[in-house]
Amino acid sequence: MSIFIGILGLGLLVFVHEAGHFVTARAVGMSPRKFYIGFPPALVRVRRKGIEYGIGTIPLGGYVKIPGMHRPAPSDLDGYFGRALEEEPQLLSPLEHIKRGLAEGDMDGARTLLDELEQAMASSDLSAPAKKAARKGLAELRDGLGGDAYWRQRTWKKVAVIFAGPGTNLLFAIVLFFLLFLFVGGKATRTIEEVERGMPAEAVGLRPGDKILAINGRHVKPDRISRAITSSNGRPLTITVRRDGPQPVTIGPVTPKVVDGAYRLGFRLEAKPLGPAGSFSQSLRLTGTVTKEIGASLGRLVRGNKKEVSSPVGIVEGSSQAIERGFETYLWVLGLLSLSLALLNLLPLLPLDGGHIAFSIIEGVRGRAVGREVYERVSAVGIALVLLLFFIGLSNDVGRIGGN
Numbered sequence: 001m002s003i004f005i006g007i008l009g010l011g012l013l014v015f016v017h018e019a020g021h022f023v024t025a026r027a028v029g030m031s032p033r034k035f036y037i038g039f040p041p042a043l044v045r046v047r048r049k050g051i052e053y054g055i056g057t058i059p060l061g062g063y064v065k066i067p068g069m070h071r072p073a074p075s076d077l078d079g080y081f082g083r084a085l086e087e088e089p090q091l092l093s094p095l096e097h098i099k100r101g102l103a104e105g106d107m108d109g110a111r112t113l114l115d116e117l118e119q120a121m122a123s124s125d126l127s128a129p130a131k132k133a134a135r136k137g138l139a140e141l142r143d144g145l146g147g148d149a150y151w152r153q154r155t156w157k158k159v160a161v162i163f164a165g166p167g168t169n170l171l172f173a174i175v176l177f178f179l180l181f182l183f184v185g186g187k188a189t190r191t192i193e194e195v196e197r198g199m200p201a202e203a204v205g206l207r208p209g210d211k212i213l214a215i216n217g218r219h220v221k222p223d224r225i226s227r228a229i230t231s232s233n234g235r236p237l238t239i240t241v242r243r244d245g246p247q248p249v250t251i252g253p254v255t256p257k258v259v260d261g262a263y264r265l266g267f268r269l270e271a272k273p274l275g276p277a278g279s280f281s282q283s284l285r286l287t288g289t290v291t292k293e294i295g296a297s298l299g300r301l302v303r304g305n306k307k308e309v310s311s312p313v314g315i316v317e318g319s320s321q322a323i324e325r326g327f328e329t330y331l332w333v334l335g336l337l338s339l340s341l342a343l344l345n346l347l348p349l350l351p352l353d354g355g356h357i358a359f360s361i362i363e364g365v366r367g368r369a370v371g372r373e374v375y376e377r378v379s380a381v382g383i384a385l386v387l388l389l390f391f392i393g394l395s396n397d398v399g400r401i402g403g404n
Contacts, residue, residue, distance in 0.1 A: 009330070009334050009337070010059075010337070011037060011038075011059070012334075013169060013172070013334070013337060013338050013341055014037055014038075014061055014062040015037055015062070016168050016169055016172050016338070017062070017165045017166070017168060017169050017341060017342075017345070018035060018036075018037065018062045018063065018064050018165065019168065020164035020165045020166075020167060020168030020169070021064040021066070021161060021162070021164050021165045022035050022064045023164070024160055024161050024164035025064065025066050025161045025164075028153070028157045028160060028161060029148055029153075029157070030066055030067065030148045030149075030150060030153065030157070030161060031050070031051075031067065031148050032051060032064050032065060032066050032067075033050075033051065033052065033065045033066075033067055033143065034051065034052045034053075034054070034063070034064065034065035035051060035052070035053050035054075035064050035065075036053075036054045036055070036056050036062050036063050036064075036065075037054075037055050037056065037062040038055055038056030038057060038058055038059045038061070038062060039056040039057070039058040039061065039062075039063070040054075040056050040057065040058070041056070041057050042054040042055065042056055042057070043055045043056065043057055066150050066161065067143035067144065067146055067148055067149050067150065068143050068144040068145070068146060068148075068149025068150045068151050068152065069150045069151065070144070070151055070369075070372055070375060071107075071144070071151045071369045071372070072102055072107075072110075072140075072141055072144040072145060073102060073372050074099040074102045074103050075372070076137070076140070076141070076144075077095055077098065077099055077137065077141075079137075080133055080134060080136060080137020080138075080140065080141075081095055081133070081134050081137055083127075083129065083130040083133060083134075084121070084124070084126050084130040084131070084133065084134040086130075087124075087125075087126055087127060087130050088120075088124040088125070088126060090120060090124065091117070091120050091121065091124065093120075094113060094116045094117040094120050095117065097113050097116070098110050098113045098114070098117060098141070101113060107145055108145075110141075110145060111141075111142075111145040111146075114138065114141055114142060114145070117138065118138060121134055121135075121138070151369055154364075155360055155361065155363070155364030158356075158360040159357050159360050159361065162353050162356045162357050162360065163353065163357060165345060165353050166341070166342035166343070166345040166346050166353050166354075167342070169338045169339070169341045169342035169345070170287075170338075170339065170342040170343075172335075172338045173287060173335045173336070173338040173339040173342065174283050174284065174287055175283075176331060176334065176335040176338070177282070177283035177286050177287065177335050178279050178280050178283040179279075180328070180331055180332060180335070181274055181278070181279035181282045181283055182273075182274065182275075182276060182279040184271075184328050185271055185274070185279070185282070186271030186272045186273050186274045187222075187223075187271060187272045187274060187278075188222040188223050188225070188226075188269050188270075188271055189222050189269055189270045189271065189272060190211045190212045190213070190222050190225070190269070191209065191210070191211050191212075191269060191270040192206060192207065192208055192209065192210045192211075192212065192241075192267045192268070192269060192270070193208060193267075193268050193269060193270040193271075194208060194267065194268045195207065195208060195266065195267045196266035196267065196268075198266075199257060199264070199265060199266020199267075200254045200255060200256060200257050200265050200266055201254070201265040201266040201267040202266065203254070204239075204251055204252055204254040205251055206239065206241070206251060206265070206267055207243070209243075210241040210242070210243055211241055211242040211243075212225055212239060212240070212241050212269075213240045213241060213242055213248055214239075214240040214248075215228045215229070215237055215238070215239055215240070216228075216237055216238055217238065217240070222269065225269065229256055229263060229264060229265055230256075230262045230263050230264070231263075232256055232263055233263065234255065234256060234258070234263055235255075236252065236253035236254060236255050237252055237253060237254055237255075237256065237265075238250055238251065238252035238253050238254075239251045239252050239254065239265075287339060290336060290339055290340075291339070291343060294339075294340060294343050294344075295343075349381075349382035349385060349386070350375065350378050350379040350381075350382040350383075351379055351382055351383060351386075352382065352386070355378070355379075355382055359375070359378075
């Protein structure tokens with residue numbers, strides 16, 4: 001059940017991301033053609049007002065199909081209509097006319113010739129595969145030459161639509177952190193609120209209501225208690241607390257246990273409510289801290305440290321473990337995952353959102369579109385890097401799960 005909820009959480013973050021693209025595209029005049037969670041083939045799909053909504057079989061992400069992401073090129077027709085042309089040579093004339101228009105930059109003229117091509121296709125006796133490819137090509141050309149095509153838009157519109165995906169994930173994380181700080185988080189106190197079962201704190205006799213005064217004989221402030229434990233590197237600790245009487249009680253030594261890569265004793269401190277202003281401030285502070293840490297982890301990855309990379313398998317497994325520790329913990333993890341998804345998607349690599357933003361800005365500065373072949377070459381490199389990260393993360397996850 002916890003794994004299922006973990007998958008649902010990941011699906012929610014993908015939905016939030018794609019909804020950002022979708023809503024913004026419609027707001028600036030680009031009408032999306034598809035909105036999918038997961039990748040094809042489709043498990044479920046429905047069409048409403050010219051838009052196809054669906055759930056894909058491959059649960060590794062999602063996508064919104066925005067018309068005309070790239071300027072149509074003459075070579076596009078060879079791929080879509082090559083087989084149809086072999087079967088029906090009379091299609092050559094309308095295809096050549098459209099190619100000429102595309103080559104000369106007469107996009108509106110090429111668009112008016114699509115009806116001629118469609119009529120020629122209707123009177124042709126094409127095989128099912130050739131007809132399917134030709135119809136898809138015709139639809140792609142209509143989208144690419146339409147007034148709402150992405151490549152035709154002003155730079156700010158293109159950047160807004162692409163940034164909206166990671167931007168919505170970022171906003172989702174900040175809002176979720178704000179609500180958690182407001183209702184269940186807050187400023188740490190010295191008082192233990194909860195002791196986890198099976199953890200060192202329970203074994204050594206720490207109780208809810210104990211007020212922590214010192215660790216290893218050194219006075220600690222509330223916001224330093226967690227750091228003192230995690231920085232112990234597994235060395236035994238003594239905990240001085242005030243319990244029922246006036247005299248402090250020293251408990252331990254107790255050895256911290258590694259949980260999620262950090263040393264912990266297994267208790268949670270009470271928190272004072274922060275209020276709306278304090279909660280919002282803390283949510284922004286946490287967002288900034290996590291952003292810096294993700295940037296640092298990417299730097300460590302470049303230097304050869306691959307252990308921090310994870311795949312969707314590890315994300316789901318980590319989420320399911322968080323659920324077992326309580327719904328509150330799961331929500332914190334969900335916020336961190338949403339923030340991570342936003343930041344990683346902003347990397348300037350195609351096909352990630354950051355790559356599309358970078359190319360949109362370059363095209364705006366140049367005043368003309370970047371050639372399709374440049375997109376394809378850069379995308380090939382980006383896809384290779386993304387797949388490499390995926391397989392590194394998957395191997396790490398398999399090793400961790402197998403080791404557990």
